[in-house]
Amino acid sequence: MSLRGTHSYGLNFEEIIDLLGGGEEARKAVELLRKYWRKGKIPKDELDVEVALTLDFYRLALPVRSFHDSLSWKMRFFAVEDMEIPYIVRFFIEDLEKGQGEWRKTVERYFKAIGEKRAEEFADIFEEMVERSRNFIVCGEDIVDISMKYGRDGGVVIAEMKGAGLISPTVGCGGYGRARAPLYEINRFFAMLLR
Numbered sequence: 485m486s487l488r489g490t491h492s493y494g495l496n497f498e499e500i501i502d503l504l505g506g507g508e509e510a511r512k513a514v515e516l517l518r519k520y521w522r523k524g525k526i527p528k529d530e531l532d533v534e535v536a537l538t539l540d541f542y543r544l545a546l547p548v549r550s551f552h553d554s555l556s557w558k559m560r561f562f563a564v565e566d567m568e569i570p571y572i573v574r575f576f577i578e579d580l581e582k583g584q585g586e587w588r589k590t591v592e593r594y595f596k597a598i599g600e601k602r603a604e605e606f607a608d609i610f611e612e613m614v615e616r617s618r619n620f621i622v623c624g625e626d627i628v629d630i631s632m633k634y635g636r637d638g639g640v641v642i643a644e645m646k647g648a649g650l651i652s653p654t655v656g657c658g659g660y661g662r663a664r665a666p667l668y669e670i671n672r673f674f675a676m677l678l679r
Contacts (some may be wrong), residue, residue, distance in 0.1 A: 494579070494586035495677075503676060504542060509534040517544060521569060521577040528565045536567065542673040543649070545569045570649020572674065587677040594648055605634045609641060610650055614675045621654060624665035642668070650674060 495503075497514055504510035512535045520526045526545055539545040545567035569577075575597075576590045588607045595603035612630045613622045627645075628638030645651045651668040 494584050494589070496583075496585060497580060500580070500585070504538060509538045513538045513542075513544065517569065517573065517577050518581070521574045524569050524571075524574060526567045526569065528567075531567065539567055542676075543570065543652075543669075543671045544573050544673055570671065572648040572650055572671065576674075587674060591648075591650075591674075595644070598644065598647075600644070602634075605636070606641075606644070609634060609636070610645070610674070611678060613645075613651070614670055614678050617670050617675070620670045620672055620675055622651070622668050622670055624668060627651075627668065628665075 497518070501510045501514050504513060512532075516526050516530055516535065516539070519530075525548070526539070531539075536547075540547070548566045548568050572590065572594055575594045576585065576587070579585055579590050579593070588604075588611075591607040591610055592603045595606040600606065609627075609630050612633075613627060616622055616626045616630070624638075624642065627642055631638040631641040642651070646653070646668075650671050652671075654667050654669040
């Protein structure tokens, strides 16, 4: 099975459940995403710890609250509470509902929806970010370099990728040792779709 979504029909919900480990937690996580993607938030009374951990681990949904109002996914309080679904995940679930679960088309559709011209370049940029990442961490300098190849401002690309839910600022050094630039965590689920 190709996880890259390169076949004409893309992925379906059963393949997504398998990608998430195939267990009962994965099935419930996908059911909740299908139920709440329009609202963008999964209420805490629908969650149990295992399902919340599954959603958080794959960055399919994240706790609403964070330490010091940080944007970093790693700074989110983890307790069973309401979880927000990133925009890119919402777009992907919508595409799956229409039978078109293909990551590249979802990324392009999202960036078209926010008014970007040449939206397909954002899929290319994201793919290069994943290739350069280590343990789902990419250096801000790499994002800027990749963006420049496409004639785009790195700061704008970073801001729009964060807004989509494809990346998040992160703390720590990952595999980078002492990084000279900010580090960003790549959405684990979307990165897995490329592999």
